[in-house]
Amino acid sequence: DAGVIQSPRHEVTEMGQEVTLRCKPISGHNSLFWYRQTMMRGLELLIYFNNNVPIDDSGMPEDRFSAKMPNASFSTLKIQPSEPRDSAVYFCASSYDRDQPQHFGDGTRLSIL
């Protein structure tokens, strides 16, 4: 049973570059979540989708961040342009339905130089 799959696992890039993080949720799950984890701020919800529709993007830091979910099996989180303060681990999670536990991917460790 494949879990939530994220790519890449690690990304190192220079500030100003565009960064795209990818997520494949567990098949059959209706909800998808993007989180950011840092030492200073802990685990923050950035945005989540239900049935491919963005429901709450209030956690997206600023306009440099955007997320899409073109279909039920794929989502992207894009940062353009990237800044050093965006360095963090970004997790994607999915759940089968409302109230159900979320299943997390292994995360993307992003370093912006």
Next chain:
Amino acid sequence: AQSVSQHNHHVILSEAASLELGCNYSYGGTVNLFWYVQYPGQHLQLLLKYFSGDPLVKGIKGFEAEFIKSKFSFNLRKPSVQWSDTAEYFCAVNTPNTDKLIFGTGTRLQVFP
């Protein structure tokens, strides 16, 4: 707005010691409660969950948590910790029929042999 408080930020124990991690939430209605564990360098995994019924919930690896509605608490316990329990523990809450999980800031547990 809902919030989750984990007052113990860092706990250090010796093997075989008993563990209790505090979790309090702020919401007056019905809630679903979760504990997640994040082992070093890994993603978050569900430890246990409470939706309804018996307020004493048994999870994996010998963990349990007790929901005390009058205290708005959902503390995590383990009678005898092991070195392999070294990890970060997150309490989370959502309300029925919603997708969004509110996470606490996490408690880092270090267990020494």
